[in-house]
Amino acid sequence: MHVLRKPYLLYLGDAVLKSDCKTAFGLRDWCPDDVLGEWSHPNGRVTLGLPRLSPAQAAARGAGSIVIGVAPTGGQLPEHWQDDLQAALEAGLDAVSGLHTRLGSSPRLRAAAERRGVRLVDVRHPVRDFAVASGRKRSGKRVLTVGTDCALGKKYTALALTRALEARGLAATFRATGQTGILIAGSGIAVDALVADFLAGAAEALSPDNRADHWDVIEGQGSLYHPAYAAVTLGLLHGSQPDAIVLCHDPARRTIEEYPDYPIPPLDVVIEGYLQAGRLTNRAIRCVGISINSSELSEAEWDAYRGKLARELALPVCDPLRGGVAPLAEALAKV
Amino acid sequence: MHVLRKPYLLYLGDAVLKSDCKTAFGLRDWCPDDVLGEWSHPNGRVTLGLPRLSPAQAAARGAGSIVIGVAPTGGQLPEHWQDDLQAALEAGLDAVSGLHTRLGSSPRLRAAAERRGVRLVDVRHPVRDFAVASGRKRSGKRVLTVGTDCALGKKYTALALTRALEARGLAATFRATGQTGILIAGSGIAVDALVADFLAGAAEALSPDNRADHWDVIEGQGSLYHPAYAAVTLGLLHGSQPDAIVLCHDPARRTIEEYPDYPIPPLDVVIEGYLQAGRLTNRAIRCVGISINSSELSEAEWDAYRGKLARELALPVCDPLRGGVAPLAEALAKV
Numbered sequence: 260m261h262v263l264r265k266p267y268l269l270y271l272g273d274a275v276l277k278s279d280c281k282t283a284f285g286l287r288d289w290c291p292d293d294v295l296g297e298w299s300h301p302n303g304r305v306t307l308g309l310p311r312l313s314p315a316q317a318a319a320r321g322a323g324s325i326v327i328g329v330a331p332t333g334g335q336l337p338e339h340w341q342d343d344l345q346a347a348l349e350a351g352l353d354a355v356s357g358l359h360t361r362l363g364s365s366p367r368l369r370a371a372a373e374r375r376g377v378r379l380v381d382v383r384h385p386v387r388d389f390a391v392a393s394g395r396k397r398s399g400k401r402v403l404t405v406g407t408d409c410a411l412g413k414k415y416t417a418l419a420l421t422r423a424l425e426a427r428g429l430a431a432t433f434r435a436t437g438q439t440g441i442l443i444a445g446s447g448i449a450v451d452a453l454v455a456d457f458l459a460g461a462a463e464a465l466s467p468d469n470r471a472d473h474w475d476v477i478e479g480q481g482s483l484y485h486p487a488y489a490a491v492t493l494g495l496l497h498g499s500q501p502d503a504i505v506l507c508h509d510p511a512r513r514t515i516e517e518y519p520d521y522p523i524p525p526l527d528v529v530i531e532g533y534l535q536a537g538r539l540t541n542r543a544i545r546c547v548g549i550s551i552n553s554s555e556l557s558e559a560e561w562d563a564y565r566g567k568l569a570r571e572l573a574l575p576v577c578d579p580l581r582g583g584v585a586p587l588a589e590a591l592a593k594v
Numbered sequence: 595m596h597v598l599r600k601p602y603l604l605y606l607g608d609a610v611l612k613s614d615c616k617t618a619f620g621l622r623d624w625c626p627d628d629v630l631g632e633w634s635h636p637n638g639r640v641t642l643g644l645p646r647l648s649p650a651q652a653a654a655r656g657a658g659s660i661v662i663g664v665a666p667t668g669g670q671l672p673e674h675w676q677d678d679l680q681a682a683l684e685a686g687l688d689a690v691s692g693l694h695t696r697l698g699s700s701p702r703l704r705a706a707a708e709r710r711g712v713r714l715v716d717v718r719h720p721v722r723d724f725a726v727a728s729g730r731k732r733s734g735k736r737v738l739t740v741g742t743d744c745a746l747g748k749k750y751t752a753l754a755l756t757r758a759l760e761a762r763g764l765a766a767t768f769r770a771t772g773q774t775g776i777l778i779a780g781s782g783i784a785v786d787a788l789v790a791d792f793l794a795g796a797a798e799a800l801s802p803d804n805r806a807d808h809w810d811v812i813e814g815q816g817s818l819y820h821p822a823y824a825a826v827t828l829g830l831l832h833g834s835q836p837d838a839i840v841l842c843h844d845p846a847r848r849t850i851e852e853y854p855d856y857p858i859p860p861l862d863v864v865i866e867g868y869l870q871a872g873r874l875t876n877r878a879i880r881c882v883g884i885s886i887n888s889s890e891l892s893e894a895e896w897d898a899y900r901g902k903l904a905r906e907l908a909l910p911v912c913d914p915l916r917g918g919v920a921p922l923a924e925a926l927a928k929v
Contacts (some may be wrong), residue, residue, distance in 0.1 A: 393819030394853050405779050455826045456786045460897045486729030486832055486875050494825030518729050521874075532870075539856075540821050 262446045264323025264353050265293040268312060272329045272340050273302035280305050282357060283328025284438055289418055289443045295322050298347075300339055305329075324353040324380070326442060332513065334360055345371045355440030382441040382556050383449050385461070392459035392498050394540060399469030402591055403501035404479040404550065405533050407523045408516055409488060411509040412579065413479040414440050416550040419479040420505065421581035422474045423588035431474040432466050436495060436511035440478045450480055451491050458491065462498025474591065477501065483532055484524060485515055493536060500540040503547045503594050504533055505587055510564060511555040527572060547590040548575040595799065596717050597781045599658025600690050601627075603647060607664045607675050608632035615640050617692060617774055618663025624753055624778045630657050633682075640664075649682035659688040659715070661777055669695055680706045683778040688713040692773030717776040718784050720796070727794035727833050729875060734804030737926055738836035739814040739885065741870050742858045743851055744823060746816040746844040747914065749775050751885040754812055754914035755840065756811045758923035769800050771830060775813045784816055786826050793826065796832025809926065810837065818867055819859060820850055828871060835876040838929050839868055840883055840922055845899060846890040862907060882925035883910040 269283045277284070287294055287307045296312035299305070306326075314325060325347035331337060336344075336358075344354050344362070348371040357360050362379035363369050372379050402420065404413040417433055417440075424431035433440070435447030448461050466475040477499050481488030508526060515521040523529070530546045537544040550570060553561045561581060569576045575586035604618045612619070622629055622642045631647035634640070642663075649660060661684035666672060671679075671693070679689050679697070681815030683706040691697050697714035698704050707714050725735070736756065739748040752768055752775075759766035768775070783796050801810040812834050816823030843861060850856040865881045872879040884903060888896045895915060904911045910921035 392822035394856055451789075451791045453790055454786075455788055455790045455829060456823060458790050458825045459822050484874060486789065487727035487794050489832055490793045490825040490829030493828045494790060497821055497824055498839070521729055535867075535870075539819060539824070 260295070260446060260448050261380060263355055263380060263442070265445050266295045266322055267293055267324050267326045268295055268314060268317035268322045268347065268352065269307060269309070269328040270325050270343065270464045271297060271299035271303050271305050271307070272337070273300040274305045274329045276391045276522060277305055280329045282330070282442065283307055285439055286326065286328060286442055295320055295444065298325070298343065300343060312381070314343070314350040314352055318350040320350055322352055324355045325576045326357065331358070331514060334358065335394065336360055336365060336405055341365055341368060344368055345569060348372050348375055348377050351375060353380055353437045355380045355382065355442065357382050359383060373422060383438045383452055385449060385453050387459040388454065389461040389464050391457065392463050394436070396500065397463070397468045398471055399473045399475060399504055400476060400594065401466055401475045401499055401501045402479045402503040402505060402547070403496060403499045404507055405496070405504050406479060406482045406507040407484060407529055408482050408509070408512055409563070410516065411483060411512065412550055412552040416505060416507050416579055416584065417445065417476045417478045419584045420587055422494070423584045424474050424476065424591060427588050429474060429592060430470065430472060432515055434475050434477040436465070436480050437500065450495050451488070455490060455494070458494025459498035462495045468500060468529045479507070483536060484521070484529065486521055492568060496533070496537050497540045501537060501544055502541060503545055503591055505548055505550050506530055506533070507552070508554040526568070530572070546574060546588040547594065548577065550584065550587065551576060552580045553578045553581055595781060595783050596715060596721060596776055598690055598715060598777070600780050601630045601657055602659050602661045603630055603649060603652035603682070603687065604632045604642060604663040605660050605678060606632060606635035606640050606642070607666065607672070608635040609664045612640055615664045617665070617777065618642055618828055620774055621661065621663060621777055628780065630655055633660070633678065635678060643671060649685040649687055650677070651855065652779050653685040653687055659690045661690045662693065666693070669693065671678045671700060675776045676700055676703060677915055679703055683710055683712050686710060688715055690715045690717065690777065692717050692777060694718060696853055697846050704717055710877070717782070718773045720784060720788050721790065724792040724796040724799050726792065726800050731835065731888045732798070732801070732803045734808045734810060735929065736801055736810045736812060737838040737840060737882070738812045738831060738833055738834045739842055740827070740831070740839050741814060741817045741842040742819060742861070742864055743817050743844070743847055744820060745851065746847065746889040747842045747885055751840060751842050751914055751919065752811045752813045754919045755922055758919045759809050759811065759926065762923050762927055764809060764927060765805065765807065767809055769810050769812040771800070771813045785830055786823070790825060790829070792832035793829025797830045801834060814842070817850070817857070818871060820865065821853060821856055831868070831872050832875045836872060836879055837876060838880055838882045838926055839872065840885050841865055841868070841881060841888070842885045844887040861903070865907070880929070881909060882929065883912065883922040885919065885922065886911060886913045888913045888916055893923050
C-alpha cells in the first residue's frame with residue numbers, strides 16, 4: 260500500500276489550461292488542510308490561488324511531498340519539469356505522481372532521490388504483490404460505492420459520504436482505490452494496476468480489521484456491467500466484503516461509455532446483480548441508496564427524476580453536488 | 595501471447611519422485627507428437643520412458659525447445675539445472691519454464707540466450723500488456739470450461755473436449771490460459787498473471803475471429819464462487835464471450851478448497867450464476883453439460899450420481915476419465 264508524506268506542495272508545470280490541472284484542483288478542494296502551496300514553471304499560466312512556494316520554501320514550512328497535479332501532453336515527463344522535481348527532491352521532499360510514466364524512469368530523478376534519501380512514489384503502480392484473499396470476515400463496517408459505469412462519481416460519492424458520516428459523529432475512513440483518491444487520502448492501492456490473482460487480497464488489505472462501529476468508505480472502480488473492467492469491480496467487491504453499497508449512476512448515460520452496444524440495465528437489475536455477487540463474501544450486504552450525477556438535468560428534471568427513482572426503488576436518492584449525501588449517511592447509521 | 599517452438603525436449607533435473615514431474619508426464623500424455631525425448635541430470639531417478647537425448651542430440655533431431663518438466667524444491671533454479679539449460683541454449687534450443695522464478699533471473703542463462711539468439715520463455719509471466727477489451731462480437735464459436743472451484747478438471751475437460759470435437763469431424767482449437775495448458779498447446783496466455791484491467795482484453799486476443807463453424811475450446815480458470823479468484827474467472831468469461839459453457843465439478847468437494855467457510859452452491863445455482871454473468875457479452879450463452887471429476891466415487895456411486903444429476907439438470911454428465919466427453923461434443927455440435 261502507498262502511504263504518502265503530507266502536507267503537499269502542488270506542482271503545475273507549465274500548464275496553460277485549468278483542465279490539465281484537474282488533479283491539483285481536486286486536491287486543493289478535497290484536502291485543503293494537507294496542501295501548503297503551489298509551484299510551477301515560469302511559463303505556467305494556471306494558479307490554484309494558493310501561496311506560491313519554491314520547493315525549498317515548502318520544505319522549510321514542513322512539506323513532505325511535491326505532487327504532480329498536472330497531466331503532461333503525451334504522457335512523458337518534460338525535461339524542464341524534471342528540473343523542478345529534482346530541486347524538490349534535493350530540498351528533501353518526496354516526489355509523488357499519478358501518471359502512467361514512472362518517476363523512476365528518469366535516471367536523474369532516481370539518482371537525486373537516492374542521494375537525498377527521499378522517495379519517488381508512483382501511486383498508479385502498486386508497490387508490491389499482496390497476499391491472496393483469505394475470505395475471512397473482518398471486524399468493523401464497510402460501504403463500497405459501485406456504479407452502472409466508470410467515471411460517474413464513485414470517488415466523489417465516497418469522499419462526500421465519509422464527511423457526512425463524520426458530520427453525524429461516526430468514525431469513518433475514506434479508502435482510496437485509484438490514483439486521485441490515493442493522493443487525497445494520502446494512502447491507498449490502485450487496484451486496476453494489480454495482477455488479477457491478488458485483487459481481492461489487496462482489497463482485504465486496504466480495509467483491515469477495525470472498531471466494531473467504524474466505517475470504511477471504499478472508493479469503487481469500474482462496473483460489473485462493463486465488458487472490459489468488470490473483473491476489477493468484482494475483485495474489489497469480494498475483497499471489500501461490504502455491509503452496504505451505494506449505487507452511483509448518471510441518468511444521461513444510456514450505454515456504457517465508448518461501448519454503444521452495451522446498454523445500462525435498469526437500476527433495480529444492477530442493484531440485484533451487485534448484491535448477488537457481493538453475497539459470496541458478505542451474506543448481509545444491502546444497498547442503502549443511490550448517488551446520482553445529475554449535472555445534465557435542470558432543477559425541475561432532477562426533482563422529478565429523484566422522486567420517481569426514490570419511489571420505485573424505495574431507497575434514498577442523492578446528488579453529492581445537489582444537496583449532499585446526508586440521507587445516505589443516515590441510512591448507514593442504521594446498519 | 596506466448597508462442598513456443600515445438601517439438602520439445604523434456605527436462606527432469608535430478609528429480610527422484612514422479613510427483614515432482616507432473617508437467618513432464620502431462621506433456622508426454624497430452625502432446626506425444628510434440629515430444630522428442632527426455633533429458634535429466636545424472637542424479638535424476640525419474641524417466642518418462644522416452645528416448646534419452648542430450649540437448650545437442652535433440653537439436654540435431656529438430657527440437658525447438660527444452661521444457662522444464664519438473665518442480666524445483668523451494669522454487670529457485672538449482673545451479674546444476676542451469677548447467678543443463680545453458681547447454682541446451684548453446685545447442686540452439688529455446689528454454690521454456692512454467693515456474694514462478696523467471697529464467698531471465700539467471701545472468702548466465704540470459705547471456706547464453708543472447709549470445710546464441712534463442713529465447714527464454716516464462717509461460718507463467720505474460721509477455722506484454724494487452725489492449726482493453728472491445729466487447730465486439732467475434733466470428734466463430736467458443737466454449738469455456740468453468741468450475742465450482744479451482745483445480746478440478748477444467749484444463750483436462752477442455753483438452754478432452756477438443757479431441758472429441760475433432761473426432762466428430764469438427765474444427766476445434768484448444769486455447770490455453772494457464773502454464774501447463776500453454777506448454778501443451780504451444781501457445782496461450784497465463785491470465786491469472788495479467789494486470790486486472792487487461793484481463794478481458796487478453797481473453798479476446800486469445801480467441802480471435804475464426805471460421806463460422808470453428809470451435810475455440812477455452813481452458814477456464816478459478817471459479818465465480820471463489821473468494822480470491824473470481825475476478826480472474828469473470829474477466830476470462832467476459833472476454834471469451836462463450837456460446838457455451840461446460841461446468842466442471844468434483845462431488846467430493848463440499849466447500850472451496852482451503853476455504854472451509856465457503857460452501858459450493860448447488861450446481862443449478864452455479865450454472866445460472868455463470869450464465870447471468872456471461873450474458874453481458876453473449877446473450878446466447880448456454881450450458882451444454884457437466885464434467886465431473888469422479889475419482890473419489892466407486893463405479894456404482896458414479897452411475898447413481900451421474901443418473902441423478904443428468905435428470906435434475908436435464909444435461910449430459912460426463913467424466914473425461916470415465917467414458918470420455920463425447921456427449922458434450924454432441925451437444926456442442928447442435929449449437
